[in-house]
Amino acid sequence: MEEERDVKTILIVDDEEPIRNILIHNLGKEGYNVIEASDGMTAVDMALEQKPDLILLDIMLPKLDGLSVCKRIKNSMNVPILMLTAKDGEIDKILGLELGADDYITKPFSVRELVARVKANLRKVEANINISGADKGEEKKDAKIVVGELELDSEKFEVKVRGEIIDLTLREFEVLKFLATQPGQVVTRETLLEKVWGYEYYGDIRTVDVTVRRIREKIEKDTSTPQILVTKRGVGYYIDDAN
Amino acid sequence: MEEERDVKTILIVDDEEPIRNILIHNLGKEGYNVIEASDGMTAVDMALEQKPDLILLDIMLPKLDGLSVCKRIKNSMNVPILMLTAKDGEIDKILGLELGADDYITKPFSVRELVARVKANLRKVEANINISGADKGEEKKDAKIVVGELELDSEKFEVKVRGEIIDLTLREFEVLKFLATQPGQVVTRETLLEKVWGYEYYGDIRTVDVTVRRIREKIEKDTSTPQILVTKRGVGYYIDDAN
DNA sequence: TATGCTTGTAATATTTATATTACCTTTTAT
DNA sequence: ATAAAAGGTAATATAAATATTACAAGCATA
Numbered sequence: 001m002e003e004e005r006d007v008k009t010i011l012i013v014d015d016e017e018p019i020r021n022i023l024i025h026n027l028g029k030e031g032y033n034v035i036e037a038s039d040g041m042t043a044v045d046m047a048l049e050q051k052p053d054l055i056l057l058d059i060m061l062p063k064l065d066g067l068s069v070c071k072r073i074k075n076s077m078n079v080p081i082l083m084l085t086a087k088d089g090e091i092d093k094i095l096g097l098e099l100g101a102d103d104y105i106t107k108p109f110s111v112r113e114l115v116a117r118v119k120a121n122l123r124k125v126e127a128n129i130n131i132s133g134a135d136k137g138e139e140k141k142d143a144k145i146v147v148g149e150l151e152l153d154s155e156k157f158e159v160k161v162r163g164e165i166i167d168l169t170l171r172e173f174e175v176l177k178f179l180a181t182q183p184g185q186v187v188t189r190e191t192l193l194e195k196v197w198g199y200e201y202y203g204d205i206r207t208v209d210v211t212v213r214r215i216r217e218k219i220e221k222d223t224s225t226p227q228i229l230v231t232k233r234g235v236g237y238y239i240d241d242a243n
Numbered sequence: 244m245e246e247e248r249d250v251k252t253i254l255i256v257d258d259e260e261p262i263r264n265i266l267i268h269n270l271g272k273e274g275y276n277v278i279e280a281s282d283g284m285t286a287v288d289m290a291l292e293q294k295p296d297l298i299l300l301d302i303m304l305p306k307l308d309g310l311s312v313c314k315r316i317k318n319s320m321n322v323p324i325l326m327l328t329a330k331d332g333e334i335d336k337i338l339g340l341e342l343g344a345d346d347y348i349t350k351p352f353s354v355r356e357l358v359a360r361v362k363a364n365l366r367k368v369e370a371n372i373n374i375s376g377a378d379k380g381e382e383k384k385d386a387k388i389v390v391g392e393l394e395l396d397s398e399k400f401e402v403k404v405r406g407e408i409i410d411l412t413l414r415e416f417e418v419l420k421f422l423a424t425q426p427g428q429v430v431t432r433e434t435l436l437e438k439v440w441g442y443e444y445y446g447d448i449r450t451v452d453v454t455v456r457r458i459r460e461k462i463e464k465d466t467s468t469p470q471i472l473v474t475k476r477g478v479g480y481y482i483d484d485a486n
Numbered sequence: 487t488a489t490g491c492t493t494g495t496a497a498t499a500t501t502t503a504t505a506t507t508a509c510c511t512t513t514t515a516t
Numbered sequence: 517a518t519a520a521a522a523g524g525t526a527a528t529a530t531a532a533a534t535a536t537t538a539c540a541a542g543c544a545t546a
Contacts, residue, residue: 018328018349169492184399190367202359205366207494209534214493224535232400233502233533234413242408412503450505452524457504466524476513476522 008122009033011052013043013069014084015062023056026111027118040064047073054122056114057101058084059094067093074100080121084109087198089174092154108199147183147241150219150228152176161219161228171196172215175208176239179229183241186232212237251365252276254295256286256312257327258305262350266299269354270361283307290316297365299357300344301327313344323364327352390426390484393462393471395419404462404471414439415458418451419482422472426484429475455480 010032012023017038024034035050037043040061047055055073059066070081083094083104094101103121105114145152151160157173159166168176174196179187189208193201212231216223230240253275255266260281267277278293280286283304290298298316302309313324326347345364348357388395394403400416402409411419417439422430432451436444455474459466473483 018347171493184401186398186400202356202363204495206496206534210494210536213535231534232413235400238399414504447506449507449523453505453526456524456526474523 007031007033008053009035009050010118011043011046011050011055012036013038013040013056013061013066014058015039015060016058019058019084022111023114026115030115030119032118038062040066040069043069044072047079048076051077052079053125054118055079055081056084056118057081059090060086070094070101080125082117082121086200088178088195145177145180147180147239148228150176150180150239152180159219166218168215168218171211172218175211176215176219176229179237179239183239186235186238188236191236208237250274250276251296252278252293253361254286254289254293254298255279256281256283256299256304256309257301258282258303259301262301262327265354266357269358273358273362275361281305283309283312286312287315290322291319294320295322296368297361298322298324299327299361300324323368325360325364388420388423390423390482391471393419393423393482395423402462409461411458411461414454415461418454419458419462419472422480422482426482429478429481431479434479451480 010027012020012027012034013036014020014023015038020036020038024036027034035046035052037046041063043055043057043061044064046052057066057070061069064072066083070083073079073081080102081100083101084107085091085094085104086107088106091104091106094104103117105117143153143155145154149162152173153159154177157168157170159168159173159176175192178192178195189205192208193203193205197203197207212229213223216226216229219228220226228240230238232238253270255263255270255277256279257263257266258281263279263281267279270277278289278295280289284306286298286300286304287307289295300309300312304312307315309326313326316322316324323345326344328347328349345367346360348360386397388397392405395416396402397420400411400413402411402416402419418435421435421438422428432448435451436446436448440446440450455472456466459469459472462471463469471483473481475481
């Protein structure tokens with residue numbers, strides 16, 4: 001029978017001290033040995049030197065972003081990496097770019113859930129079970145979304161309207177994509193701010209209106225009577241799939 | 244017209260007077276009604292008595308610490324609480340988050356950021372009140388209501404009558420939805436005003452009639468002999484589910 | 487560091503929803 | 517049948533949400 005192995009070490013990488021403290025406290029309480037880094041460079045160094053059993057990695061980092069950190073570490077060692085993200089759009093990057101992240105969790109996360117995920121990932125490694133973050137969102141493979149005369153390609157970040165390629169900025173693309181993944185469903189501005197801009201965003205709600213207008217300028221025949229990206233007054237916006 | 248309607252009240256809880264003053268000044272400037280408490284006990288009392296729309300709560304307090312205050316208040320009312328924390332000794336914050344604090348901000352904070360966070364949190368609450376559970380992703384249970392030849396979809400804010408999609412305004416939709424959730428049940432105008440328009444609404448009762456009429460124009464074959472949204476003379480309105 | 491592109495902000499204009507009012511019609515009770 | 521009550525309607529006024537615009541700030545790139 002296998003005895004309990006020595007204490008597991010977890011490396012936390014986040015530039016916000018409060019977040020690190022939350023994690024240190026809770027994971028420490030669970031009996032893990034916790035080490036921390038506040039920027040990407042340091043994270044890579046610590047990972048290679050101390051060889052933690054698991055890494056919690058924020059995607060937004062100074063000096064070297066989380067995605068690059070993930071790639072570099074995965075390049076030279078096989079440690080489970082759990083990514084922290086602030087908005088839904090970032091999940092695509094994690095899953096799509098084949099960085100080798102093993103799991104992800106969106107902020108704001110419940111501490112209980114995070115601890116559970118950490119445990120699960122450690123367990124799986126120990127049992128040598130091959131896991132991938134993809135088991136969370138199978139349908140994420142839908143790189144292409146087609147709604148009416150709208151086509152989105154999340155891999156190419158390309159949009160076609162009536163067959164014609166349209167050039168959207170990243171922000172515009174993400175808003176359109178979020179709406180297009182659930183055609184007909186009315187989405188509030190608040191939801192868009194949270195899912196596209198990120199929960200940490202605290203700006204004017206009208207920002208959404210302006211972005212919507214810019215999208216419309218590019219995809220609608222007549223901006224004054226939108227046929228695709230439609231307003232539901234008093235509620236928010238939706239993609240009209242009635243066609 | 245009066246201007247007392249939606250002035251939001253914010254309770255500031257901090258033992259340092261200078262901090263309180265900064266907050267009072269800045270939030271007051273933004274048009275909020277600001278009340279203050281300098282210790283935990285008073286804070287709980289004031290919260291329960293005055294029912295502020297949002298609470299700014301320092302974690303370090305005399306008499307009763309911020310965490311306990313948070314817990315007590317959250318226990319008896321559902322108000323957004325924004326925790327203020329000093330930059331060191333942050334471990335406690337975790338607990339704050341687990342206790343149901345909605346957000347936190349670390350000292351020293353930028354006033355601009357704090358005001359933005361306050362706004363964001365109030366906005367979130369408001370969005371949830373106005374469009375009840377619409378995109379909270381919680382209970383999809385009552386997303387669709389079908390009564391006779393009437394179908395309501397609360398996610399799409401869409402109404403179908405005899406298969407045909409009808410375009411209702413938000414107010415119309417909410418009245419119809421309220422009635423449709425309890426088919427056959429007669430609802431008074433007063434109840435509708437309270438449930439759809441809101442507690443604090445004091446306006447003409449005729450408003451209901453007019454709204455009902457507009458709904459009828461859209462869903463009834465013949466407005467002079469309503470088959471779906473029916474009047475119960477002397478009482479109010481109801482959805483006829485006898486069909 | 488200059489340049490162009492993206493994004494956010496704030497002020498204003500426009501559109502749409504909603505409320506209110508006055509008056510009309512129907513029902514009810516006597 | 518008639519008055520009183522209840523409800524309906526349409527026109528208009530008001531309020532609110534949204535659209536638009538111009539500009540500024542940020543960022544990356546050359």
